[in-house]
Amino acid sequence: MHVSLIVACMACVRVGHGRRVQMPDGQLQSSLGPRAQTSPKAKGEGTFDPLGRVAMFLLALSSTAFNPSSPGASRSRLPVQTSALHKWSPAARQRCNHRLCSFPVMSVTQAASRELIGFPSLQARDFQHPRDKTATQQAALFMPIDFAFRQLFQRFEDAGFLQNVGRGVQVSAEQYPTIHRLTVEAAAQMDMPVPDVFVVQNSQPNAYTVAIQEKRPFVVLHTSLIDLMTLEEVKAVIGHELGHLKCEHGVYITVLNILSLGVDVVDMLIPLGLRDLIERQLTQWRRSAELSCDRAALLVTQDEDVVMGVLMKLTGGSSKLAGEMSAQEFARQAKDYDEVAKASMLGRMIKSMDENQLYPLPILRAREIQKYAGSKEYISLKNRLGTSVKV
Numbered sequence: 532m533h534v535s536l537i538v539a540c541m542a543c544v545r546v547g548h549g550r551r552v553q554m555p556d557g558q559l560q561s562s563l564g565p566r567a568q569t570s571p572k573a574k575g576e577g578t579f580d581p582l583g584r585v586a587m588f589l590l591a592l593s594s595t596a597f598n599p600s601s602p603g604a605s606r607s608r609l610p611v612q613t614s615a616l617h618k619w620s621p622a623a624r625q626r627c628n629h630r631l632c633s634f635p636v637m638s639v640t641q642a643a644s645r646e647l648i649g650f651p652s653l654q655a656r657d658f659q660h661p662r663d664k665t666a667t668q669q670a671a672l673f674m675p676i677d678f679a680f681r682q683l684f685q686r687f688e689d690a691g692f693l694q695n696v697g698r699g700v701q702v703s704a705e706q707y708p709t710i711h712r713l714t715v716e717a718a719a720q721m722d723m724p725v726p727d728v729f730v731v732q733n734s735q736p737n738a739y740t741v742a743i744q745e746k747r748p749f750v751v752l753h754t755s756l757i758d759l760m761t762l763e764e765v766k767a768v769i770g771h772e773l774g775h776l777k778c779e780h781g782v783y784i785t786v787l788n789i790l791s792l793g794v795d796v797v798d799m800l801i802p803l804g805l806r807d808l809i810e811r812q813l814t815q816w817r818r819s820a821e822l823s824c825d826r827a828a829l830l831v832t833q834d835e836d837v838v839m840g841v842l843m844k845l846t847g848g849s850s851k852l853a854g855e856m857s858a859q860e861f862a863r864q865a866k867d868y869d870e871v872a873k874a875s876m877l878g879r880m881i882k883s884m885d886e887n888q889l890y891p892l893p894i895l896r897a898r899e900i901q902k903y904a905g906s907k908e909y910i911s912l913k914n915r916l917g918t919s920v921k922v
Contacts, residue, residue, distance in 0.1 A: 648833055648913070649720040649920035655778040657912055658826045662819035666812075667783055681782070692727070692747050699729035699751065710752070713766040717831040719920055721773050726750050728769070730757065736845055740772045741781050748776050759850050760841065767828040767841045774827025780820050811887070818891050825900045826909075835904035839897040846893040858897070865898040 650657070656664055695701070702711045707730060718725040726740070726748040736756040740749060750772045757765060775781065828838045839858035848856065872882040885892055891899070903909050 646919050646921055647716060647720055648917050649722070650830060650912070650916040651722050651918060651920075653722045653777070653830075653916060655823075657916065658774070658823065658830060659778060660819045660822040660826065662815060663778070663823040666816035666819065667778065688747050691741060691749065695727070695729040695749055695751065699731040702728035702730060709762065710757070710765065710769075713762065714750070714769050717766055717770045717773055720831045721770070721777060721827065723773060723777055724748065726773070726776060728752065730754060736760075738768050738772055740775055750776075759844055759848055761837075761853075763832055763834065763837050764841050764844065767832045767837050770828040770831035771824040771841075773831070774824030775820075777827065778820070778823055780824075784817075784820075814887055814889060817889050821890055822896065822899055825896055826903055829900060829904060829909075835901055838900050842893040842897050842900075861894065862897040862901050865892075865894040868892070868894060 655667075659667070700706060702714065704711050707728075710728060710730070714728050715725055727750070729749060729751045731751055731753060733753040734755050735753060736759050737753045738756055739751050750769060752765070752768070756768065760768065825838055825842075828841065829835060832838060836858040839862055840856070843856060843858055843861040844853075846861075868882075872878040890896075
């Protein structure tokens with residue numbers, strides 16, 4: 532039972548029924564880098580820092596991570612991620628900057644400028660999944676919480692920057708210029724400011740952001756994700772995280788996490804069925820938010836195989852045998868899943884349990900993006916807003 536947010540902050544924060552706030556890399560701290568090792572403290576060290584605790588608490592409440600397979604992802608109300616691999620033609624199998632590259636002629640860094648399809652004046656509602664759009668509109672009804680959080684977050688936003696810049700490598704035109712260019716391209720295509728990007732050493736392929744467009748929006752990429760993905764797949768991951776920023780999912784994630792904390796505080800006063808309904812609605816919204824950001828990844832790559840490939844690689848990808856993998860075959864696994872799930876009571880039970888997870892199954896996400904890529908909605912968006920942009 533949780534008595535107050537203050538107690539939660541001081542105790543490294545527990546959210547939900549016995550579940551701790553977990554960061555994308557599974558650590559119980561800010562979402563940025565390994566937990567500091569315990570060491571003997573000099574005199575004056577180790578004093579309680581309430582502002583620091585609140586800052587980390589806010590970052591935890593609002594962070595979105597990319598990889599559903601990260602440690603702790605299934606136990607937290609917080610994360611978000613993607614990855615991509617597709618079946619290459621023999622002509623496209625080549626080495627590019629010591630990494631398999633999914634676009635054949637030249638690397639990103641070799642091109643002085645590239646002509647891309649962009650979406651000027653793009654709004655979040657233009658690509659949001661219907662359930663995400665509805666849930667966001669409903670969450671917007673809690674404007675006092677929204678306003679208060681934004682004001683409070685501005686005071687502690689520098690804490691996130693210091694965590695990132697102190698524990699990661701900041702991407703720029705001179706540092707990881709290829710990743711910098713991919714980010715600039717994706718931001719231009721989605722008509723939004725270029726966020727700070729940081730690369731951190733981590734063996735768990737992942738990417739994450741605090742999805743709020745304030746003065747210092749950022750995206751963090753793990754080194755293992757960069758090594759696993761092709762350049763276009765990395766761009767899809769960046770596009771996915773930009774989707775979270777565009778939709779400002781961090782604001783609504785925070786609002787809903789605070790509301791769920793309130794539910795826990797008074798859970799003895801709420802009927803069990805109603806509490807379960809609230810939990811289910813929150814989970815369904817998080818799942819649909821992921822589908823929205825997979826769509827954002829499609830907007831910046833214009834290739835459904837790349838987006839499906841990201842999901843496939845995070846599920847069971849091998850950089851060594853990348854050329855032997857097929858995104859289309861991966862998406863077809865969803866059909867087998869449905870057939871077996873419908874065939875027995877046990878199958879239906881397992882499917883029901885899967886539907887209560889924070890993230891849709893990767894094979895279902897792949898099928899969803901496949902459907903969206905061929906939908907009238909997507910074609911209409913390209914015809915209405917799509918235009919050639921040079922970056």
